[in-house]
Amino acid sequence: MYTAEFAADPHRFYDHMRHQYGTLAPVALAPDVPATLVIGYHTAVRILHDSERFPADPRAWQRGIPASCPVLPMMEYRPNALRSAGEAHARYRAANVAALQHVPQHELRALVEQLAIPLINDFCEKGEADLLTQYALPLAFRTLNRALGCPAGIGKMATHGMAAIFEGNNAAAGNAMLTQALTELVHLKRQQPGPDITTGLLAHPAQLTDEEMMHQLVTLYGAGIEPELNLILNTLRLILSDHRYAGDVLHGSLSVRDALDELLCVDPPMANYCISYPPFPVEIDGVVLPAHQPVVISMAACNNDPAVTSHNGRRLGNRSHLTWSEGPHTCPAQPLAYTIAQVAIEQILDALPEMDLAVPANQLTYRPGPFHRSLAALPVTFPPSSPLALAS
Numbered sequence: 558m559y560t561a562e563f564a565a566d567p568h569r570f571y572d573h574m575r576h577q578y579g580t581l582a583p584v585a586l587a588p589d590v591p592a593t594l595v596i597g598y599h600t601a602v603r604i605l606h607d608s609e610r611f612p613a614d615p616r617a618w619q620r621g622i623p624a625s626c627p628v629l630p631m632m633e634y635r636p637n638a639l640r641s642a643g644e645a646h647a648r649y650r651a652a653n654v655a656a657l658q659h660v661p662q663h664e665l666r667a668l669v670e671q672l673a674i675p676l677i678n679d680f681c682e683k684g685e686a687d688l689l690t691q692y693a694l695p696l697a698f699r700t701l702n703r704a705l706g707c708p709a710g711i712g713k714m715a716t717h718g719m720a721a722i723f724e725g726n727n728a729a730a731g732n733a734m735l736t737q738a739l740t741e742l743v744h745l746k747r748q749q750p751g752p753d754i755t756t757g758l759l760a761h762p763a764q765l766t767d768e769e770m771m772h773q774l775v776t777l778y779g780a781g782i783e784p785e786l787n788l789i790l791n792t793l794r795l796i797l798s799d800h801r802y803a804g805d806v807l808h809g810s811l812s813v814r815d816a817l818d819e820l821l822c823v824d825p826p827m828a829n830y831c832i833s834y835p836p837f838p839v840e841i842d843g844v845v846l847p848a849h850q851p852v853v854i855s856m857a858a859c860n861n862d863p864a865v866t867s868h869n870g871r872r873l874g875n876r877s878h879l880t881w882s883e884g885p886h887t888c889p890a891q892p893l894a895y896t897i898a899q900v901a902i903e904q905i906l907d908a909l910p911e912m913d914l915a916v917p918a919n920q921l922t923y924r925p926g927p928f929h930r931s932l933a934a935l936p937v938t939f940p941p942s943s944p945l946a947l948a949s
Contacts, residue, residue, distance in 0.1 A: 558584050558594070558829065558927035559627070559725060565923060567828060567930070571596055571858035581844045584853070586927045587628045587725060592851040593844075594829065596858035598865045598879070600842055604833065604852065605884040611833035612642035613886060617849045618834045627725030630732035631779075631928060632832055632851065635772040639886065646885065648763050653773060654889045656757030660704050662896055669900040672699045677908045678944035685915065688793060688905070688935040693786040696901055701781035704893075705774070706753030707742050714738035715778050723783045724926050739774040743767050780890055787826030787931045788898045792816050794935060795824075796906070798918035813902045817895065825880040828857035828930040856880050857930065912939040 563570055574582035580597025595601045604611045616634045623629075634640050638649035673696055680686040702712035715738035721731025742755060744767070750756040758765060758773055765773065796802040796816050820826075831854035839846045846852060860878040881888040888894070906912070914921075915936035922933045 559587050559925060561925045563927075564925040567857060568861065571855065571861070575858070575862075580842045581846070584927075586632075586851065586853070587626060590622070590626060590628055590851075592832075592853050593846055594858070595852060595854045596862065597842070598859040598862040601831075601854045601856075601859045601879055602883060604841070605831060605854065605879070605882060605886070608642055608646075608833075608885055610837075610839050611835055611852060613640055613646070613833050614642050615640060615832070615834045615851070617836065618851060624729060627728045628927065630722040630728045630735075631725075635775060636769045637772040637776050639776050640772075649765075649769070649773065650885075650889070652758055652761040652763040652765060653776070655761055656754045657890055657893065659752060659754050659757040660893055662892065665700075665704070665893060665896050666900050668703055669696070669700055669897055670904060672696055672703075673901055673904040674908075674945050674947055677905060678947075681908060681939075681942045681944060684941040685936070685938045688937055689786070689790055689932060690934070692905060693789040693793075693901070693935075694782075697782050697785040697789070697897070700897055701778065701785075704753060704781075705742070705755050705777065706746060706751045707755070708745070711738050711742050711745070715742075715774075716782055719778050719782055722779075723929055723931070724924060735775060735778070736771065739771045739778070740767065742774060743770045777890075780888065780894070783929060783931065784826045785894055785897055787929060788817070788820070788894065789901045790932050790935050791824055791826060791930065792820045792898065792902055793905070794914070794918060794921065794932065795820050796902070797912065797914050797937070813899050813906070817898060817902075821880045822860050822878040823857075824930060825856045825860065825878070826930055827880070827928060829853050829855045830928050831856070831879075831882045831886065853927075854879065854882070856882075908945055909937075909939040909942065912937050914938075 575596055580595065580600040582594045582596055584592050584594045586592050595604060614634065615632055619629065619633050638646055638653055641649055676692050676695055680691050698712060698716050702709060715735055718731040718735030718738060722728050722735065746755040746759060754777065758770060802811055802816055833852045834849055835846055835852060837848045856879045860880065881891045915938045924931045924933050
């Protein structure tokens with residue numbers, strides 16, 4: 558799952574796995590890192606709701622994993638909600654859910670609009686752009702930094718570290734960079750609190766330590782940049798390349814929400830994750846899963862499982878997908894993530910209504926990595942237009 562071949566056409570591999578193995582497929586997340594990939598929808602739902610047999614704590618697994626393993630930073634134990642179980646998970650999750658309330662939806666919409674316009678103005682007169690580097694990445698980066706109360710310098714270091722972790726490219730160094738940046742942010746916000754998510758975490762009755770705080774922020778950065786920019790880019794790719802959307806979004810017969818819902822279902826930005834580590838051998842669907850070996854939910858494969866898709870494989874408007882996970886580890890930030898993506902896409906389509914892909918969709922390339930579904934670039938062309946007026 559870490560190869561360029563897998564990144565180029567993962568759905569072909571999911572189909573092959575389904576025919577050969579059924580609902581559970583043996584995979585390698587990296588060299589010498591075996592795992593079980595769950596590709597059956599109903600099986601995934603059972604696992605996601607069974608935290609006793611499928612806890613998210615990886616400490617027993619990682620004792621045999623070298624520090625140089627490229628996927629270790631994405632999977633290792635951290636004292637946060639994503640990598641904990643039981644009372645610890647409940648404590649961390651309560652703090653995160655409460656802190657996320659510090660970002661009202663109406664303020665978030667206004668913030669994304671405010672940040673999007675200068676980015677669009679930087680390239681709208683040129684007639685071409687790469688929406689990854691010139692729009693989606695800086696927009697996700699700046700939005701998250703504002704929501705966390707994070708200065709740009711610290712945020713830039715955290716973003717570079719997180720990108721290295723997702724790609725497995727010098728991931729250990731990326732993890733160290735991320736840790737340093739977020740530790741600095743925690744120290745800063747203890748001294749200079751503000752109306753932001755980081756301050757909300759610090760003020761929560763859970764009384765998180767500096768180390769715990771840093772690891773909560775790791776999760777927020779992990780969810781707030783890479784998956785968010787992938788959601789924006791992949792939905793724009795769908796709108797610009799699919800005949801059902803080309804023109805229809807602008808003319809009102811289909812909405813950006815329709816495109817987002819379909820993208821989240823058929824090609825989610827975090828394709829494979831929601832990892833658990835059975836503490837003892839577990840039998841499910843006639844397969845005995847070994848103790849302490851990762852069990853990875855393929856949201857992409859499960860959402861497209863023929864057992865739950867309609868006759869034509871599409872479920873437009875159906876939000877029963879697993880992209881936000883299910884059960885005790887359901888993503889608490891999904892309303893915020895959805896709002897950011899919707900506003901970002903609406904802004905650029907309104908500003909550049911005649912935008913087209915610069916290359917055919919089947920010539921776009923994806924960055925390797927077992928977990929994400931991430932374009933390497935999204936080049937577009939459009940008639941040059943005048944800069945937009947900046948909001949007061």
